[in-house]
Amino acid sequence: MSAPNARRRLNDQTAVGLLLAGPAMLGLFLFILAPFLVALALAFTNLRLGSPLPLEFVGVKQFERIFTDPDFLRALSNNLLFASTVVPLQTALALGLALLLNRGLRGTVVFRTLFFMPVVFPMSLVAVVWVLIYAPGPEGMMNGFLDLVTLGAWEPRDFLRDPMLAMPALMLLSIWQGAGFQMVILLAGLQQIPEELYEAAALDGAGRWSQFRHVTLPQLRNSLVFVVLVTSILAFRLFDQVQIMTRGGPDGATTTVIYEAVQAVFTRQQVARASAMTVVFFLLVLALTWLQRRLARQEREIG
C-alpha cells in the first residue's frame, strides 16, 4: 500500500474517531479541563468577589501568599501527616482482612459484606454517626469503650475538640470507612494467584511467611500499587469529615488543603487565593499519578 493512501485512510478514521469520542471529550472539557484552566488563570489574578479593586494580573503573588500563610502550611502538613498515617495502616489492615477472608473459611461472604458496608455509606452519614461515637463525656461510645478496655483508668475526653486527639480521631474513622474498599480489591488480587505457585513454594521449602513474602506480595504488587495510590489521592482530598466533624479545628489541628480552599472562596470570597490552593492540590495529585505510572510501568516489565 502506498504512503499517501495509508495517510488518507488514517485521516478518515481520525474523523470518525473524533466524532465518536466527541461527547465524552466535550464533557471532559466542560467539567474538568475548562474549570481547571479557569482556576489556573484565576490563580494569577487578584480576584475577590465584592472587592472594589479592579481585576488585575498579579503573577505568582497568590502562591507566595499561600506558602507564607501558616494556616495553609498547617493544612498541607496535616494532609501529609494524614496520608502517611492512614495509607499504610489502612492498606495493612485491608491486606490482613483480605488474607483472612481468602482462606475460604465459612462465613466469608458475610464478613466480606460487613467489612465492605462502610464503603457504601455516604461519608456525611458516616461522619455524623462517628460524631455520636466520639461524643464527649462518659456516655460517649468511644469513651465508654476505652473505659471498659482500660478497666476504668480512662478519663473521658472530648475527642473532636482535643488538639492532640482530633486528627487521630479523623484518621481512625477514615481507616474504618476506607479499608473495606481496599480489602475487596486486594481480595480479588489474592484470588488471582494460582494455587500451584504456593504448592511449588511449599515443596521448595518455603514456610508460611516465605510464601507470603515471595509469592503473595510479588503477585499482589499491581493491586497494592493501585490501592495505595487511590488511597493517597483520597487522603489528600480529605474534606467531608473535616467539614462535618471538626471544621478544621481545634486551632487548625485538622484543617486540610481542600478545606482551606473552600473556606477561602466561600467564607472570604478569595477566589484567586482558593484557585492557587487548588492548583497546588492538583500538582500533588499529578505527582502521585506520575509515581503510579512509573511503578506500573516497572510492573509491566516484570510481567
Add this chain to the structure above:
Amino acid sequence: MASISFEHVSKTYPDGTRVIDGLDLEVGDGELLVLVGPSGCGKSTVLRMLAGLEDLSGGEIRIDGRVVNDLLPQRRNLSMVFQNYALYPHLTVRGNLEFPLKMKGLSRTEIDRRVRETAAMLDLDALLDRRPKALSGGQRQRVAMGRAIAREADAFLMDEPLSNLDARLRVQIRTEIAALQARLGVTTIYVTHDQVEAMTLGQRVAVMRGGRLQQVAPPWEIYQRPSNSFVAGFIGTPGMNLVRAPLDSSNGGLCVRLGDVRLTLTAQALADQPGLADRTGEDVLIGIRPEDICLAEAGATSALTATVRTAESLGHETLLHLDSPLTTVAADAPRRVPHGEPPALIAALRGHHPSRPGDAVRLQLDPADLYFFALDGEAIR
C-alpha cells in the same frame, strides 16, 4: 536418594468420591517408575499425597522407611515438576533456580555453584536473566526441571511434564529426561496418561485405572504379559482387539474358533498358561494385537474374511478398522455387550495398503500371538 513405598494408601475427597483405593507400590532407590492411566484415574492424587499437598484418608507413605504421612511438604525434601511448570513469574530464571536453595539456607557460593552446574547441564546459561514470560514452552519446561534438579532432592515427582509441548519436542525432551535421570540416579516417579511415554521412559511401569493399580512391571512385560484386558487394551497403539470366542478341544490339544478359522493353540501357549486347559468348552476373551494381524497369502486355505469400515494410512503402516463375523468387545468393559455397532477389529498392516470402505479383506493370524483372558478380563495364567 530414597526409596518410596505406599502401603494400603487410600484417598476419599470430602465430597465422598473415593479416588485411590488400597494402593500398594514400592519404588526402589534410584528407580524411574512411570505411573500411567487414563485421565481421572487418580495419578495426580497419588503424586500430591506423596508430596504432602494432599492428606491421606488411609494407609501409609514411607520415604526411606520413615512414615511421612504427617510431614509438611517443606520437610519431605522432594521436588516436583508441575504440568504447567508453576515457575515464579516475578523471578528470573536464575531467581527461580535459586529460590529453593535460598529456602534451604545455603551459602551464596554454594547457591552460585549449583545454579551454574544446573544451567550448564540443561543449557540454560543464555536464559538466566529472562523471566518465564519471555521463554518458550520447551524452555520453561527445562527451567522447571532445573529448579527440581538444583535442589538435589531425595526424589523427583513429575506430573505430566511434557503434556504442554508439541509432539516433536515431547519426544526430544523425553529422551533427555531419561538420560538425565540415569545420570543423576535420583528416584523418580513420572506421571503420564501417554502410554508411549510410559513404555519408552520407565524402568517399571505402573498402570492405574479408577484409583486401583492394575499391574506393575517392566514395559516389555506389560506389553507381553498384560495382567488383564484393560492393561492389554491401554498399552499399544492402537490397543489390543478383544474377541469373545469358545475354547474347544481338538485331538488332544485346544483350539479357538474365530469365525470360519480354527486356530490350534501352540504347546508353548498351553505350557505358559496351564489355566487354559481348565476352561475347555467355555467362552474366553481372545486378545489380538493389531500388529499381529496380516493379510492372508493368495493361496491360503483358511482365512478370516472381513470388510473395511475405515482405513487410515500413516505412511509406514495402514490401520484398517474392520467389520468381522467375530464378537468384538471393548477392552475396558469386556463383559458389557455393546449396544449397536460392536467395536471394530483393528489391523495394523505394514506399509501402504490402499483400501476403501466396503472392500473385503482376508486376514491371517498366528496362534502363537494370541492372548487369553477370562470373561471378567483377568489374564488366564
